[in-house]
Amino acid sequence: MFTAQRNGWGCADAYKDYRQEVKDLIEEWVDSDLSVVDPDAGFAPCPYAKKALKDNRLKLVKCEGDLWKKVAEECRDFDTSYSVVICYEDDPEESYEQIESACMALNEWFALNKMDVWVLAFQTDFTMVFVQKLSELDDASQRLEKVGYYKNYERQDYVNLILTRRQRRLSNARS
Numbered sequence: 001m002f003t004a005q006r007n008g009w010g011c012a013d014a015y016k017d018y019r020q021e022v023k024d025l026i027e028e029w030v031d032s033d034l035s036v037v038d039p040d041a042g043f044a045p046c047p048y049a050k051k052a053l054k055d056n057r058l059k060l061v062k063c064e065g066d067l068w069k070k071v072a073e074e075c076r077d078f079d080t081s082y083s084v085v086i087c088y089e090d091d092p093e094e095s096y097e098q099i100e101s102a103c104m105a106l107n108e109w110f111a112l113n114k115m116d117v118w119v120l121a122f123q124t125d126f127t128m129v130f131v132q133k134l135s136e137l138d139d140a141s142q143r144l145e146k147v148g149y150y151k152n153y154e155r156q157d158y159v160n161l162i163l164t165r166r167q168r169r170l171s172n173a174r175s
Contacts, residue, residue, distance in 0.1 A: 022088060022126075023060055027053060041152050048083075048140055057083040067094075067127065068102065074131045075110070075117045085131040092127040099127055110134070111168040118165065138169045 030053050034046040044050075052058050059082040063070040067089045074085045092099070099121040110117045118134040121127070141162055144150065150158055 018090075019060065019062060022062070026058070026060070026086065043144075043149050047144065047149075052083045057081070059085045061085060061087045063087050063089045067129065071106070071119065071129050071131065075106070075115070075119065078117060078131065078133065080133070083132065083136060087129045087131065089127045090125075092123060094127070096121065096123040099123060099129065103129065107165075107168065111171060114172045116169075116172065134165070134169050134172070138166055141166070 030046075030049045035044045035050040037044050059079065061070055061074060067087065071087045074087055078085065094102075103119045103121045106119050109115075110119075116134050118132050118137050120130040120132070122130065145162070150162060153162075
């Protein structure tokens, strides 16, 4: 864990350095994992991540204290100049299963309220909640589907991850 006290910096310098450290970790993750083509699947795990990073369309938001308050604010005030907002929290108090359940509940709430927002969870040494426009995410998903991206997905994963999200988008449009 990065702390200002451990490194002897002032708070402003520590915060700036910590943000850069997280940004560097995410850039490394994009370059070394998310953009590398899996030889068995024939695709990178996240084919759009590198372009979003290169085009400065990722926004990083450090959450101190209340992760969900910050996620809610970013969902409410989504800045469309970004394709993804990543709300991150050091030293997560919640397990991945708790974070994922909260994201699923929020996505259901967004659908019921006809909001064009979708959240996804990821957790390593810190928690990340990705905030995206549902319509953009589903459009990208449909492009990937046309080139066979999901052909190696287990049927149930495809239904749970892709078709459920698409159905929520379609139900948003019907009202």
